[in-house]
Amino acid sequence: MKPRERPYALSLPGYAICFFGIVWREALRFFSQKGRFLSALVRPLVWLFIFAAGLRTVLGVSIIPPYETYVLYEVYVTPGLVAMIQLFNGLQSSLSMVYDREVGAMRILLVSPYPRWFLLIAKLIAGVLVSILQVYAFLVVAYLWEVEPPLIGYLTLLPVLVLTGFMLGAMGLLLSSLFRQLENFASVMNFVIFPMFFASSALYPLWRIQESSPLLYEICRFNPFTYVVEAIRFALYGQFDWTSLTIIAGVAAVFLILSLFAYNPSKGLIARHGGPATAG
Amino acid sequence: MTQSALRIDGLSHTFGSRQALDNVSLTVPAGTFTALLGLNGAGKTTLFSLVTRLYDSTSGTIEVFGFDVRRESPAALSRLGIVFQARTLDLDLSVRQSLLYHAALHGIGRRQARLRMHSVLEKFAIADRIDDKVRNLSGGQMRRLEIARALIHDPALLLLDEPTVGLDVEARESLIKEVRRLASEEGNGILWATHLLEEIHMTDRLIVLHKGRVLAQGTVSEVLLQADAADVQTAFRNLINASQTPSLGQEAAE
Numbered sequence: 001m002k003p004r005e006r007p008y009a010l011s012l013p014g015y016a017i018c019f020f021g022i023v024w025r026e027a028l029r030f031f032s033q034k035g036r037f038l039s040a041l042v043r044p045l046v047w048l049f050i051f052a053a054g055l056r057t058v059l060g061v062s063i064i065p066p067y068e069t070y071v072l073y074e075v076y077v078t079p080g081l082v083a084m085i086q087l088f089n090g091l092q093s094s095l096s097m098v099y100d101r102e103v104g105a106m107r108i109l110l111v112s113p114y115p116r117w118f119l120l121i122a123k124l125i126a127g128v129l130v131s132i133l134q135v136y137a138f139l140v141v142a143y144l145w146e147v148e149p150p151l152i153g154y155l156t157l158l159p160v161l162v163l164t165g166f167m168l169g170a171m172g173l174l175l176s177s178l179f180r181q182l183e184n185f186a187s188v189m190n191f192v193i194f195p196m197f198f199a200s201s202a203l204y205p206l207w208r209i210q211e212s213s214p215l216l217y218e219i220c221r222f223n224p225f226t227y228v229v230e231a232i233r234f235a236l237y238g239q240f241d242w243t244s245l246t247i248i249a250g251v252a253a254v255f256l257i258l259s260l261f262a263y264n265p266s267k268g269l270i271a272r273h274g275g276p277a278t279a280g
Numbered sequence: 281m282t283q284s285a286l287r288i289d290g291l292s293h294t295f296g297s298r299q300a301l302d303n304v305s306l307t308v309p310a311g312t313f314t315a316l317l318g319l320n321g322a323g324k325t326t327l328f329s330l331v332t333r334l335y336d337s338t339s340g341t342i343e344v345f346g347f348d349v350r351r352e353s354p355a356a357l358s359r360l361g362i363v364f365q366a367r368t369l370d371l372d373l374s375v376r377q378s379l380l381y382h383a384a385l386h387g388i389g390r391r392q393a394r395l396r397m398h399s400v401l402e403k404f405a406i407a408d409r410i411d412d413k414v415r416n417l418s419g420g421q422m423r424r425l426e427i428a429r430a431l432i433h434d435p436a437l438l439l440l441d442e443p444t445v446g447l448d449v450e451a452r453e454s455l456i457k458e459v460r461r462l463a464s465e466e467g468n469g470i471l472w473a474t475h476l477l478e479e480i481h482m483t484d485r486l487i488v489l490h491k492g493r494v495l496a497q498g499t500v501s502e503v504l505l506q507a508d509a510a511d512v513q514t515a516f517r518n519l520i521n522a523s524q525t526p527s528l529g530q531e532a533a534e
Binding site: 010011013015017021022024025028032033038105107108109110111112114115119163185220239 | 287334355357358365377380381382383384385386387388
């Protein structure tokens with residue numbers, strides 16, 4: 001029997017190695033799965049090319065901040081589609097981690113000796129970075145489609161995307177721990193993505209919604225996704241919408257704390273439900 | 281004194297009303313190959329999940345080389361390598377990338393990981409596949425990769441949850457031989473969960489788990505003696521039968 005000293009301590013460089021390892025893997029997976037990248041890009045483009053073009057004549061959007069002129073409908077929906085990319089990505093990366101073909105990726109992650117909160121946050125950030133790549137790829141195509149925000153907007157958008165991506169990723173993480181029986185992505189589409197997307201300012205300005213349904217207007221106002229869309233909309237025009245950003249930061253913190261709680265083995269929901277592990 | 285690689289004491293766990301583990305106590309001495317024998321549903325996978333803290337036990341303690349997995353989990357987890365029953369590989373990554381990722385999860389940088397990588401891949405005869413995508417490996421090679429991956433941080437304790445499931449006879453035999461060698465030559469403590477009697481050798485240690493309870497443990501000959509049997513199959517049957525008779529069952533659990 002050989003004597004065993006601790007092979008290494010949880011040093012600061014160790015944390016950095018672990019963090020970059022998690023980000024690196026996410027990036028590798030992203031680039032090796034061409035289909036995933038393509039569908040992440042095609043989904044909003046279908047909305048932009050077909051849906052927005054079709055409704056262009058029906059839905060005129062009047063001049064509302066941050067727009068200084070009358071804008072085409074394509075221009076109006078672009079921030080919503082950017083938010084949609086992040087919404088999909090946030091849910092997909094968290095849920096697939098637990099349920100999809102890669103059953104067990106979560107287990108492998110949690111075998112690491114580093115603290116669980118650190119691993120989950122690293123995983124979240126890795127997902128956010130991937131979503132940002134997708135967003136910029138989409139914006140390049142949208143630019144060719146005459147969605148031309150000022151150049152500074154591409155820069156101011158970046159920090160906002162980090163925050164919005166983090167919130168949506170934390171939401172995905174929380175959902176992944178809550179719904180053990182969520183076998184496929186279709187139910188997530190029905191119960192999370194569609195309601196969040198449609199009951200927000202992504203497709204039509206809130207004042208228009210208020211005209212047609214005060215109730216829906218109230219729902220939209222309580223939908224955090226509305227603030228994600230608005231924060232992105234303003235950032236894309238070089239402005240920071242501090243109200244939305246504050247709300248997003250608050251919601252992100254709540255989602256994060258709840259999901260860390262859910263993944264805590266002694267208190268969490270995983271313990272109560274028996275966890276995804278028993279599926280294997 | 282032989283150090284315990286894994287020591288579990290009074291471990292119980294329930295899922296809702298189902299008692300998955302009932303007052304389980306067992307030890308895996310360092311440098312031994314210990315087989316955890318049980319039918320499907322005996323609680324083997326639950327036990328593994330509790331050791332890796334996927335969820336917490338309701339009661340009892342788990343120690344890896346004396347480190348409590350709950351209170352000192354970094355120290356415990358850094359000494360532990362695990363191969364889960366279900367495959368947990370990224371099919372789109374290469375063998376090299378999988379190992380580097382796993383090393384990073386243990387805070388091991390690339391230079392050190394490369395050194396370790398070659399030795400573990402050599403050991404499990406997949407060194408020539410290092411740049412191949414995991415997707416293109418055979419079932420047996422994937423299992424070997426999972427074991428190599430579990431060893432990348434040089435853990436002194438290796439847990440394997442039915443690692444030979446889905447492998448053909450030949451792949452199964454060579455895999456178990458290689459893992460036995462880890463115990464005898466490298467001094468790793470091994471806990472090998474299985475439901476296959478033929479995977480157990482007379483030189484192993486054996487723990488019999490049935491319906492969440494440990495029915496017997498010790499060297500194989502000790503267990504045979506306890507079960508009054510000449511071979512493992514009869515011993516297993518005797519122990520299970522005895523556990524189903526209430527009075528004898530009580531005895532076996534104690």
